[in-house]
Amino acid sequence: MTRNLSRRQLLAVAGLGATAALTGCSTVAGGLTTSRDTGTLDFWNLFGGGDGVRMQQMLDGFRAEHTDIELAAVTLAWGNPYYTKLSLATLGDRPPEVAISHLTRMKNLVRASLLEELRPDDLARHGMTPDKFNQRAWEAALVDGKAYCIPIDTHPFVMFYNTDICQQAGLLDSAGKLTPFDSEAAFTDAMRKAKEVTGGSGGALAFTSETATPWRMFQSFYSQLGGQMLAEDGTKVVIDDAKATRVLAFMQSLTRDGLFPNPIDYQGSIAMFANGQTAFLFQGEWEITTFQTAKMPFSMTLFPNVFGGSNYAVQADSHTFVLPRQPSRDAARLDRSLTFIRSMLDQSKTWTEGGHVPLWLPFAESGDYAQMSPQSNYASAADGAAYDAEGWYSGSGSNFEIITGSAIGDVLSGAATPQQAIAQMRGNLEQLAGTPSPL
Amino acid sequence: MSTQTSDQTDTDARRGIAPTAPRRGAAPRQGRPAAGFLAPFAVLYLLFVIGPALYGLVLSFTDASLVKPGLNGSAGFGNYAEALSSSDFWSSLWHTLWFTILTTPPLVILGFVLALLANRVARGRWFFRLAFFAPYILPSAVVALIWMWLYTPALGLLDTALTKVGMTAPSWLGDAAWAMPSLAITTVWWTLGFNFVLYLAGLQEIPRDLYEAAAMDGAGPWQQVRRITIPMLGRTTTLVAVLQVIASLKVFDQMYLMTGGGPNFATRSILQLVYDEGFTNYRVGYAAAVSMLFFLVVLAVSAVWFTLVRRQERVV
Numbered sequence: 001m002t003r004n005l006s007r008r009q010l011l012a013v014a015g016l017g018a019t020a021a022l023t024g025c026s027t028v029a030g031g032l033t034t035s036r037d038t039g040t041l042d043f044w045n046l047f048g049g050g051d052g053v054r055m056q057q058m059l060d061g062f063r064a065e066h067t068d069i070e071l072a073a074v075t076l077a078w079g080n081p082y083y084t085k086l087s088l089a090t091l092g093d094r095p096p097e098v099a100i101s102h103l104t105r106m107k108n109l110v111r112a113s114l115l116e117e118l119r120p121d122d123l124a125r126h127g128m129t130p131d132k133f134n135q136r137a138w139e140a141a142l143v144d145g146k147a148y149c150i151p152i153d154t155h156p157f158v159m160f161y162n163t164d165i166c167q168q169a170g171l172l173d174s175a176g177k178l179t180p181f182d183s184e185a186a187f188t189d190a191m192r193k194a195k196e197v198t199g200g201s202g203g204a205l206a207f208t209s210e211t212a213t214p215w216r217m218f219q220s221f222y223s224q225l226g227g228q229m230l231a232e233d234g235t236k237v238v239i240d241d242a243k244a245t246r247v248l249a250f251m252q253s254l255t256r257d258g259l260f261p262n263p264i265d266y267q268g269s270i271a272m273f274a275n276g277q278t279a280f281l282f283q284g285e286w287e288i289t290t291f292q293t294a295k296m297p298f299s300m301t302l303f304p305n306v307f308g309g310s311n312y313a314v315q316a317d318s319h320t321f322v323l324p325r326q327p328s329r330d331a332a333r334l335d336r337s338l339t340f341i342r343s344m345l346d347q348s349k350t351w352t353e354g355g356h357v358p359l360w361l362p363f364a365e366s367g368d369y370a371q372m373s374p375q376s377n378y379a380s381a382a383d384g385a386a387y388d389a390e391g392w393y394s395g396s397g398s399n400f401e402i403i404t405g406s407a408i409g410d411v412l413s414g415a416a417t418p419q420q421a422i423a424q425m426r427g428n429l430e431q432l433a434g435t436p437s438p439l
Numbered sequence: 440m441s442t443q444t445s446d447q448t449d450t451d452a453r454r455g456i457a458p459t460a461p462r463r464g465a466a467p468r469q470g471r472p473a474a475g476f477l478a479p480f481a482v483l484y485l486l487f488v489i490g491p492a493l494y495g496l497v498l499s500f501t502d503a504s505l506v507k508p509g510l511n512g513s514a515g516f517g518n519y520a521e522a523l524s525s526s527d528f529w530s531s532l533w534h535t536l537w538f539t540i541l542t543t544p545p546l547v548i549l550g551f552v553l554a555l556l557a558n559r560v561a562r563g564r565w566f567f568r569l570a571f572f573a574p575y576i577l578p579s580a581v582v583a584l585i586w587m588w589l590y591t592p593a594l595g596l597l598d599t600a601l602t603k604v605g606m607t608a609p610s611w612l613g614d615a616a617w618a619m620p621s622l623a624i625t626t627v628w629w630t631l632g633f634n635f636v637l638y639l640a641g642l643q644e645i646p647r648d649l650y651e652a653a654a655m656d657g658a659g660p661w662q663q664v665r666r667i668t669i670p671m672l673g674r675t676t677t678l679v680a681v682l683q684v685i686a687s688l689k690v691f692d693q694m695y696l697m698t699g700g701g702p703n704f705a706t707r708s709i710l711q712l713v714y715d716e717g718f719t720n721y722r723v724g725y726a727a728a729v730s731m732l733f734f735l736v737v738l739a740v741s742a743v744w745f746t747l748v749r750r751q752e753r754v755v
Contacts, residue, residue, distance in 0.1 A: 080715075084718050084719045087506070088505075091506065112506035112721065114506065208592055208610055208612075208702075209612050209613045209699075209701060209702065211701070263592050263610040263613050264592065264593070265591070265592050265613060267594075268593050268594060393720065399715075399720070406701065406702060407703070409702065409703070413610075413613075413614075431525070435722075436502075438504035438505070438507070438720060438722045439507075
């Protein structure tokens with residue numbers, strides 16, 4: 001004769017079970033409230049391209065040298081998603097110890113009070129004094145005379161070229177170097193010759209589902225003409241119609257005349273260049289590792305000075321290490337973070353193998369760097385770097401780049417005329433410029 | 440159920456037992472235990488749904504920014520004025536409605552057709568149930584990844600397949616005219632299973648003798664579907680349609696993961712606008728205003744459903 005479980009017994013058992021579970025939960029609750037001084041160094045970055053491989057090598061180098069520090073590195077999607085996550089994590093008092101930030105975005109993060117100031121005595125203790133960095137970049141990174149970041153590189157927009165195809169097309173000089181294109185005619189002529197050899201395209205510029213690349217080419221040409229996009233901290237839109245139309249018309253002629261593929265997305269342009277279906281690729285220098293792994297005959301050089309004459313300019317940005325604002329002060333944690341950054345700087349050689357132009361003078365001024373080919377070919381791009389204009393909505397991968405890149409992409413695809421694109425850019429940017437800054 | 444109690448009173452009457460009158464105090468006496476059982480849920484609901492909604496309403500009248508402390512000053516109706524006069528707001532609302540229009544009819548009709556076909560299968564119905572429902576259990580990131588690879592220009596499976604047949608493939612995610620239909624196709628593949636299962640269950644509740652009687656009266660298969668199946672599935676269709684509309688209005692994942700709202704913001708949905716403005720641009724006050732306006736839209740849709748269901752209940 002079995003007695004059925006009565007309701008009271010069920011509730012009693014459930015109550016005991018819940019109490020047992022809650023005592024277990026207390027450790028979870030404890031973990032949620034106390035500060036996260038676990039000795040782990042969290043490092044967030046957005047390096048997914050060819051240079052992501054190099055960064056992994058540098059992180060392994062750090063782990064091998066510093067076995068007492070536990071490094072947890074996370075790679076997040078490039079652009080707005082990365083900076084949104086970094087901002088929200090810092091606001092929620094759960095930031096990583098060290099993070100990567102583009103120079104153009106770092107200033108907005110400082111204005112939003114999301115970064116720790118790097119004090120000179122802390123930096124000096126780890127040997128990272130201002131005189132050890134490229135002066136131009138160090139000065140550009142200061143905000144009100146204070147340092148909030150440590151720049152490691154400048155990464156300009158460059159031109160990759162297939163040496164075999166260019167040889168066949170007669171574009172290389174006697175020393176095997178590419179003859180520079182210093183006019184629109186020279187540029188299109190070279191593309192046409194290359195197209196005859198490849199049977200496909202002359203050069204490739206990704207613009208489908210991609211906004212940064214078309215913006216970078218436009219910004220390079222436009223800055224060579226001396227044009228500006230924004231003024232007064234992003235509150236005014238000062239697009240020069242004549243210069244912008246000239247650049248956009250030139251860019252549109254490249255896809256219209258079949259010299260550049262249409263449509264083509266980022267990965268497609270990489271694949272086309274790696275497979276020899278195109279002789280030139282216009283992209284950031286970070287893709288060098290991809291093509292070295294593909295073992296194809298290529299080299300790199302400065303982005304063509306088509307419009308600049310004696311005023312060379314090319315779109316570039318710099319990667320910097322920043323310390324997000326921590327919920328509590330901890331000297332040991334600060335030292336671990338600075339040790340990590342110093343280790344990254346010491347491995348500048350590996351980072352430069354990823355294609356970047358180094359700013360850490362102990363390496364940049366050494367013979368090692370001058371011998372690195374093709375990386376040293378475009379070292380002078382750092383001096384002609386045209387950074388994105390300042391503004392709360394501007395910076396690498398920001399809404400500014402999305403708006404401009406989309407309009408330029410429409411011109412390249414033939415969906416819009418240069419005039420329509422400029423009007424669209426001006427309209428959308430003026431909306432943002434007129435919005436009071438949330439920072 | 441109404442039939443059971445009437446049986447009980449009939450039995451009582453036959454036995455000669457007077458039917459017991461309902462106790463007057465029965466309902467109120469259940470009040471306090473009921474409230475006690477509802478309390479945990481009510482607390483959580485207040486804390487995590489009502490509270491934040493009210494806070495969002497308050498925020499929408501301020502200039503609040505994520506990176507500035509406090510409410511950062513009142514903006515009055517400024518945020519609402521900005522939203523209603525902003526082309527970004529109206530275009531993302533239109534994109535959301537266009538997405539709803541593109542996905543709801545196929546999801547309802549295809550779900551019904553596939554359930555009809557699966558219902559006819561005698562053996563192996565489990566296989567079709569599995570095949571059509573399986574995509575529904577995938578997380579949105581997996582679905583986005585699969586379809587982004589399918590849609591890749593020149594290298595993707597769809598492009599190579601179409602080129603083999605001799606057609607030129609459009610730029611699925613890069614052409615403004617094709618981006619939203621491409622996202623719609625992805626969504627239909629992904630969420631069809633849910634409607635399919637609902638319809639299948641509804642089909643199996645239709646009594647067989649209705650079909651047999653109709654067949655004896657000389658109704659062909661198409662007439663049977665039109666005159667018996669579809670009317671009997673009326674409640675299911677309403678449920679499926681309304682669930683579909685509300686889910687489509689809330690779309691975010693596909694846009695964010697597959698096109699990032701592009702090309703040139705052509706696929707940005709209203710929720711993505713809220714995310715972009717509130718979290719990426721730090722303007723939570725403005726984003727709260729946009730979300731309140733969206734809430735009104737969803738409220739309107741729900742009101743339509745409510746009246747529809749009410750009318751159906753009354754008819755039955």
